[in-house]
Amino acid sequence: MLPVMAGELDDRDLMGRYRDGDVGAFEALYTRHKGPLYRYYLRQGLAEAIAAELFQEVWTNIIKARDRYRPTASFSTYMYRIAHNCLIDHFRRCGRSVEVFDEGIIQVQELPGDDADGPQARAMSLESHERFRAALEALPDEQREAFVLREETGLGLADIASVTNVSAETAKSRLRYAIRKLRTMLADE
């Protein structure tokens, strides 16, 4: 098999080559997606160790399931669906509520008002990017996930809906609320 030129092949081709035993194709695929996926977890407010653990879990699943991979959707959609499921499983293990991730329950968790000890207040006191990071962490999980997916992968609303297993309208609502809250939190800058 010819050596892989990462820039020449799309994700599905690379995955197909790896399925056929080309480790180089996997390396190209990994190099292409490792940063966004790693940050997807980091931006969820997880500790680095947890983010790394979930990150590795996603890739292990991809490696193990390579024979079953069917290029019916984009590789990004495929990979982030796995990533989303790993994240939900992690939240469940931690006892964190995941109801808001479910379709039909669009609970907009309003940020605390003028609570001086709340995340919003803390965000206001930090430097610019740290304030933004804090504002992001202050978002409800499902809104934050939608926003990070959009930022890290450039996925459209339909793909975000597919990854998070909700309708396109729900995905749009989550993203809309996320933007509004971020703007509100950073309005004073």
Add this chain to the structure above:
Amino acid sequence: MNQANDDKALEVYLDGGSAESRRYAELGDELPPPELDARILAEAEREVKVTRLDSRRAPPFKAFAWAAIVVLSFSLVLNIVFQQAVQDPVAELEGMARRADAPVPSSAPAESKMSEIVVEARKTDSADAIAPMAAEERLRESPGRVAAQEFRAMEQTEAGGVGSTDAPASRQLLAKQATGLAAAPEPAADLDDFAIANLARDRKLDRPDAIRVIEDYLGYPEDDETAVPERRELLQEGDSAVELQRVLELFETGREDDALAALAEFRSQYPDHPVSAELQERGL
């Protein structure tokens, strides 16, 4: 901020270049630690090796399985072919009888009798005495002549002491065949000649069972040989032929004294009977 504003803000955001996207990008491009990269890439490579190892194991097994299938199939085919080849020759005789008799409409009764012969032969397990190729040759002749030749062959076997214990059974079988075949006009004449010739010989060899079978066939009551004059005439002709043949055989085997004695007896019985050219050459 109302719904319309939210939608507009979302549109701006999705179009790109929004303040939120810019601020997000400022957070940095963190990457997984190198050791994590190495661990994942090693896992990817290990899985491929395991798969290759499995696939290397698989071909010999597959090859073995295919080889076994081929060998078993070949054996099965050979077995079938061999069984067909060594199948009961009577079955083949049956088929040949059909082929041989089919083109001649007048032999239809004989055909049915030939089938009976085959059935009888199967019952008496005498199939091994009937070589298929020879049988085919015989079947080209008239059915009556075939039966006569069969009868003669058995007679010779019995005279040689081979299968003598089966002699009565074979005689009866062939007598049945002869009786059946006599229904056909042409074969009947052959069988009559044959039966008469053998009757004379059986009388000389003192074979009462054989004599009775043939006499039954010829319609000779044992106590009244003259009941059917034309048969008697045929019997005499058969006797003379047998006598002459016997004389010739004695000469050929070097027993000239016996041959001369037999010839003298023959002349006393058949004074006007012409002798064969061969005997004349010997000065008889």
